[in-house]
Amino acid sequence: MHGGSTPTSTFRPLNGLLSSKQLVMFLALVSTFGLLCPLYLIYKPPAALIRFFQRRWPDVLFRHVTAERVVALTIDDAPSTHTRAILDLLVSNDAIATFFLIGSQVFGYEDVLAELVRAGNELANHAMYDEPSHELSDATLAEQIHQVHALIQDAYGAAGRVGPDTWFFRPGSGFFSSRMRRLVSQLGYRLVLGDVYPHDPQVPFASLNARHILSMVKPGSIIICHDRREWTLPMLREVLPELKRRGYRVVTVSGLLKTH
Numbered sequence: 001m002h003g004g005s006t007p008t009s010t011f012r013p014l015n016g017l018l019s020s021k022q023l024v025m026f027l028a029l030v031s032t033f034g035l036l037c038p039l040y041l042i043y044k045p046p047a048a049l050i051r052f053f054q055r056r057w058p059d060v061l062f063r064h065v066t067a068e069r070v071v072a073l074t075i076d077d078a079p080s081t082h083t084r085a086i087l088d089l090l091v092s093n094d095a096i097a098t099f100f101l102i103g104s105q106v107f108g109y110e111d112v113l114a115e116l117v118r119a120g121n122e123l124a125n126h127a128m129y130d131e132p133s134h135e136l137s138d139a140t141l142a143e144q145i146h147q148v149h150a151l152i153q154d155a156y157g158a159a160g161r162v163g164p165d166t167w168f169f170r171p172g173s174g175f176f177s178s179r180m181r182r183l184v185s186q187l188g189y190r191l192v193l194g195d196v197y198p199h200d201p202q203v204p205f206a207s208l209n210a211r212h213i214l215s216m217v218k219p220g221s222i223i224i225c226h227d228r229r230e231w232t233l234p235m236l237r238e239v240l241p242e243l244k245r246r247g248y249r250v251v252t253v254s255g256l257l258k259t260h
Contacts, residue, residue, distance in 0.1 A: 061192045076225070079112050096119065096120045096250065126148070127172050131173075198213055
């Protein structure tokens, strides 16, 4: 036995180094970081994450590898009262886009769809209704894809054009499953998502969304934005001229896939 006091340990837990107030603040910061980090990855996914997704699901198109300064612009939830104004803006900026159609919105806009096609734009499939496609049964989703496909073919026929070599489908809400991937492939479609998405259905600020797009876009990007919102047109008024100034061509998904 040795006399004297017990040696002081060099290890101290956090509650021995921090006051109660400091400890609460530290834990709050850690919790906030743990919450915000995944949200940031969703809002602004890094290129490495997109590359992982593309390797993990090679049949789903997130972006296209190309050395050319070309990007694809995709516009979901078409058509609407804003579609013709979007078309005029595209024409004035020497741009074209792929419009993903919700079938239930087509009635009354057939002439607009024909105008889109005649101007060089592409029509694609976004199912019949604005709802999460992954929640639908195979039979229901297949029926909806067939219904919208017929509407798309009608629009190409009215414009005196043939459809694209590859038909594209984007699921409502953007979520997919292995079951959906198999079904879409069996129906002769390819799933398309993207790598630049300003979350414009939830973020109604045109300039903020424009800055988001312009900060992330790169050769081969697929930009996702949405029709049917009044802030989409002013957003594109900022995005399209700036992309042109940077030397980018803005094309359809089919056009992007033809680049090298």
